Amino acid sequence: MSRQLLTGNGAAAWGARLARVDYVPAFPITPQTEIIETLAAWLETDTMDGRLVTLESEHSMITAAGAAAATGVRVFTATSSQGLLYAMEMIYTVAGWRAPFVMINVSRGLAAPITLESDHNDIMAARDAGCLQIHCATCQEVLDSTLMAYRIAEDERIRLPVIVNMDGFYLSFTREPVELPTVEEANGFLPPFDAENVVFRASAPTSQAVAVLGGSPYSYFRYEHHLAVLKGNEVYDEVAAEFAERFGRRHEAVEAYRSEDAELLFVMTGSFATKAREAVDRLRDSGVGIGLLRPRLLRPFPETRLRELLAGKQAVAVIDQNLSMGKGGVMHAELASALYGQPDMPPILASFVGGLGGRNISAEEFFEIAKVLQTAVAEGKTPPPRLLYTRDELREMRKLQAVAQVEREELGGGR
Amino acid sequence: MYRIRFHGRGGQGMKTASRMLGSAFFAEGFEVQDAPRYGAERRGAPIFAYVRADRAPINERGIIRQPDLVIVADDSLVAVPAAGVLGGMTSDTVLLINSHESPDTWRHRLNAQSTILVLPEPFEPEDHAELPYAGAACAGAAAQLLGVIPWASMEQALRHELAELAPAVIETNVTRARTAFERMEPHRGCVREGRAVSAADYVPPNWVEVPFEAARISAPAIHAPATSVEVKTGLWRTLRPVIDYDRCSRCWWVCSSFCPDSAINVDAAGRPEIDYDHCKGCMICVAQCPPHAIETIPEHDAQAAEGGKE
Structure with a gap:
């Protein structure tokens, strides 16, 4: 094991290399491209074995990934944002094939208006596709999760694609110290892909992903798919335990930071959760009993674990870096459905939406969220959802609208 | 924790400078985070890069709002609002500008309480091909101002980050960085580690309720041709x-x-x-x-x- 500075993109590429992937179908998109560039350089110089093929779109890329995985080879691919959406038809499809492979998604906000910077609406759009999802907060987690993801994806109980998510810029282009396992250490944890019955030979043809009509067989296949994703909870815990044993790094399905004696909790995913961790330390310094819960596993949604961790707490602030138009923060709704009607759940479940399109969430905003929770506890009332957005930002927006001559529209002119 | 921001133009090597400094910190046993920040712009557009370094694991993330050290590779950026060079500077911040002007001129111009230093040998290039060396000089100067990175670690980091370049190019970078490092000797260690924001005493965010506005106002549209002329x-x-x-x-x-x-x-x-x-x-x-x-x-x-x- 050696410790070196790697970007999230570099860590992802190392994950694929240490997983000894056979096939990398690829298509470039900011901020993911460095991953496939790094792999391409290694493959071209025979630093690693395998084959990288650039496809003509993400739609084809996922088709190739699923098709290759269905023949029993180890597959790695990566995309982001608009690319993930363009691939969406095939993401649902290949998951239904029960084809195991690992995909990195480098989170980036969705158009329109178009942006390059990070939020989670892209990965949330793949929420119901039938892939498992692991959300990372550090570059180390990107590497570790990639290795873990192969173990989970290829497990005979699961056999599904696993998406490892990292934030664009805040992880993809950010270097941090990363412990790099040796080839032997990685091999010890991740044996070669035992394709079991996932093989394809011309001499023994099989038909995969058949058509079914009438609803009844369809329901069976879809529900089995759902049960397999749910099984991910158990398989994840086993794999995380073995990973911790071998590498000394424990990646729980839900990171619980100073939560045990906390009355208040932040709940959030992704790299900005490290900012929440920092805020927890500062708030503790000034006597506020707060902690952080960070689901790493988003599919399956670790409901049982979250209920255990939240039992007896007073108030929760879910900070969503996504927005479901017409509803609100996605994780807030998911958590509410997991807690409602269960005994001893926190009476206050507040929703905050922030960090859209890479917008910063400041330390002061975390402190203020804690204050909102304290007030809510005192008044016994959940506050309305809040977008993290300041008066200065709105003023800046008005300036942009002036440049865009919005007032001409308002006055009915300019036609 | 040390928080350092490098400002320059695309092509002047600010990302590389941040990596050189990050690697040097790392070699000295610091926990490190370094990252560039840019959009879809090309060579010449304002960009910046930042480095955090601490003895403990770093949980802070993203753009540095309150820097301890700001380094500006190109003084023409100070006047560009989009570059945000002066953002978050306080009397505790050290500002190092590559400039033909004197520190007094900059102090007067900016009406700033910060410590202002000028790289005494401006590396305004005769030859356009020399522009990228700005990064090495900035990194070298930064190492000296921080006072916790000996030259040997800086040189090693620089050679590590530039390993793929031609030997002559690496040597020129080393010379530039070394010169800047030595010129900053009188100011060794003038940069102080900043503190974290306190949760007991902070300025609350001035949150606003974003009002509903009809699509003719709130759709992301530009209602006139050629507004990009204003950029x-x-x-x-x-x-x-x-x-x-x-x-x-x-x-x-x-x-x-x-x-x-x-x-x-x-x-x-x-x-x-x-x-x-x-x-x-x-x-x-x-x-x-x-x-x-x-x-x-x-x-x-x-x-x-x-x-x-x-």
Whole structure:
């Protein structure tokens, strides 16, 4: 094991290399491209074995990934944002094939208006596709999760694609110290892909992903798919335990930071959760009993674990870096459905939406969220959802609208 | 924790500078986070990069709002609001500018309480190809101002980050960094580690309820043509093309056709005129002009000459 500075993109590429992937179908998109560039350089110089093929779109890329995985080879691919959406038809499809492979998604906000910077609406759009999802907060987690993801994806109980998510810029282009396992250490944890019955030979043809009509067989296949994703909870815990044993790094399905004696909790995913961790330390310094819960596993949604961790707490602030138009923060709704009607759940479940399109969430905003929770506890009332957005930002927006001559529209002119 | 921000233009090596400094910190046993920040812009556009270094694991993330050290590779950026060079500076911040002007001039100009230093050997390049060396000089100077990175670690980090380059290029970078490191000797260790924001005493965010507005207001649309004219991309320029009208053959189309930004206008008589508000200084016109009538002048010299006329 050696410790070196790697970007999230570099860590992802190392994950694929240490997983000894056979096939990398690829298509470039900011901020993911460095991953496939790094792999391409290694493959071209025979630093690693395998084959990288650039496809003509993400739609084809996922088709190739699923098709290759269905023949029993180890597959790695990566995309982001608009690319993930363009691939969406095939993401649902290949998951239904029960084809195991690992995909990195480098989170980036969705158009329109178009942006390059990070939020989670892209990965949330793949929420119901039938892939498992692991959300990372550090570059180390990107590497570790990639290795873990192969173990989970290829497990005979699961056999599904696993998406490892990292934030664009805040992880993809950010270097941090990363412990790099040796080839032997990685091999010890991740044996070669035992394709079991996932093989394809011309001499023994099989038909995969058949058509079914009438609803009844369809329901069976879809529900089995759902049960397999749910099984991910158990398989994840086993794999995380073995990973911790071998590498000394424990990646729980839900990171619980100073939560045990906390009355208040932040709940959030992704790299900005490290900012929440920092805020927890500062708030503790000034006597506020707060902690952080960070689901790493988003599919399956670790409901049982979250209920255990939240039992007896007073108030929760879910900070969503996504927005479901017409509803609100996605994780807030998911958590509410997991807690409602269960005994001893926190009476206050507040929703905050922030960090859209890479917008910063400041330390002061975390402190203020804690204050909102304290007030809510005192008044016994959940506050309305809040977008993290300041008066200065709105003023800046008005300036942009002036440049865009919005007032001409308002006055009915300019036609 | 040390929080350092490097400001420069795309192509001046600020990302590399942040990595050199990050690797040097790492070699000295610090936990490190370094990252560049840029959008879809090209060479010449304002970009920045940042480094955090601490003895404990780093949980802070993203853009540094309150830097302990700000390094500006190109003093023309100070006046560009989009570059955000002065953002979050306090009396505890050290500002190091690569500039022909004196620290007193900058102190007066900015009305700033910060410690202001100037790289005493400005690396304004005679040769455009030398621009990237700015990064090495900035990193070298930063190491000295921080006072916790010995030269040996800095040199090792620099060689590590540039390992893929030609030996001569690496040596020039090492020399530039070393010179800057030595010139900053009198200010060794003047940068102090900043503290975390306190949860007991903070300025609350001035949150606002974003009002509902009808689509004619709130759709992301621009309601007039050519508003991009208001973005003075000419500020990205480090080199200026200047037409020598005695040599210009009035061919009326070559330079203006090749200009990727449509920043050369030709009048009815075939006389080309460069729109310096929007010329980014790519110098394609210089390369294409058949009678070689377009000269290249460093932007700084061109501006100084203009200033002299006033």
